[in-house]
Amino acid sequence: MDKLPITRKDIATAAAIALAGAVLGLAVNAVSPKGFNFMIASGLRQAALPSTDWDDEPAKPGVQPVPAGQEGRP
Amino acid sequence: MRALKAILGHPALVWACRLVVGGLFILSSFGKLADMAKFLGSVEQYQMLPALPQALWAASLPGIELLAGLLLIFGPWWRASALLIAGLFGVFIVALVSVIARRMEIDCSCMDIIGSWAGTFGTSAWLNARAPRLAALLTRWASGPSLVSWHTVLRDVYFLIPTLVVVFAPRKDSPETGAGR
Numbered sequence: 001m002d003k004l005p006i007t008r009k010d011i012a013t014a015a016a017i018a019l020a021g022a023v024l025g026l027a028v029n030a031v032s033p034k035g036f037n038f039m040i041a042s043g044l045r046q047a048a049l050p051s052t053d054w055d056d057e058p059a060k061p062g063v064q065p066v067p068a069g070q071e072g073r074p
Numbered sequence: 075m076r077a078l079k080a081i082l083g084h085p086a087l088v089w090a091c092r093l094v095v096g097g098l099f100i101l102s103s104f105g106k107l108a109d110m111a112k113f114l115g116s117v118e119q120y121q122m123l124p125a126l127p128q129a130l131w132a133a134s135l136p137g138i139e140l141l142a143g144l145l146l147i148f149g150p151w152w153r154a155s156a157l158l159i160a161g162l163f164g165v166f167i168v169a170l171v172s173v174i175a176r177r178m179e180i181d182c183s184c185m186d187i188i189g190s191w192a193g194t195f196g197t198s199a200w201l202n203a204r205a206p207r208l209a210a211l212l213t214r215w216a217s218g219p220s221l222v223s224w225h226t227v228l229r230d231v232y233f234l235i236p237t238l239v240v241v242f243a244p245r246k247d248s249p250e251t252g253a254g255r
Contacts, residue, residue: 005245006157013154014161017145018138022130025137029110035133036111042129 083244091236092146095159098233099143102184106136116183120169138162146240156240163234170230173222182226 029035039045081087106113114132117123123131138158145155166184173180195201201209 005242006153010154010157013151014158017141017151017155017158021138021141022134023137024141025107025134028107028137029133032107032110034109034111036114036129038129038133041114041125041132043125 082239082242088240088243091239092152092156095156095233095237095240096143096146099139099146099159103136103139103143107140110136113183116181119178119180119183120173121178122169122172135162153241153243156237160234160237160241163230163237167227167230167234170222170227174224174227178222180222182222184226184230 026038029038037047040047110133113136114129117128117132122128139162142155142158142162146152146159149155170182195209195212197209197213201212
């Protein structure tokens with residue numbers, strides 16, 4: 001690299017800029033309302049799926065629970 | 075050869091290249107920072123990386139582009155920034171060529187915000203009254219398909235040239251010209 005105007009210092013500085021930029025990008029993504037969930041996108045955490053267990057479904061407001069043994073009666 | 079070196083290393087040309095490439099990167103980063111979830115979707119289309127590096131790349135690239143663009147224009151480390159940007163162009167070109175090689179038809183989504191501004195400017199009455207040819211050119215460019223093709227690869231190569239002019243600009247202590255640090 002004797003004849004090139006690029007030095008090892010330039011390469012190290014470029015790497016440092018890339019690192020600082022990456023931190024900046026991650027920070028903006030974390031606070032931005034249009035950012036994505038990094039943990040889910042990276043596969044580090046599973047997305048919370050809606051429960052398919054019917055017993056876990058909360059009672060709808062205004063609907064009285066049917067007492068046990070009286071299901072099907074008018 | 076010496077004359078060409080003198081022209082390419084002229085401080086005015088180096089400054090112009092810094093402004094063009096730095097401005098391009100700043101504008102391009104704005105589009106990505108404004109909607110990072112959309113940008114993640116664009117990165118996913120390329121199908122080149124596993125989930126973790128893909129998310130890291132999508133989250134960090136807009137910040138890297140912004141910082142490198144700002145430092146290229148205003149910063150003390152403009153040569154290092156130009157080196158980083160040249161590396162990024164290299165990565166972009168490899169990604170685009172790989173898409174073409176895999177015969178995928180995906181949207182490049184490289185410079186959305188610049189395209190939309192060009193479209194707005196191209197359809198403005200002010201520009202149409204003064205420079206209809208330029209207006210038509212901008213409108214055609216903005217409305218054209220942004221599917222990955224050899225044209226998108228060539229566009230990146232065009233922008234890589236001024237970046238390399240900055241990277242290889244003579245140093246201040248060099249006997250040839252007085253351009254740069």
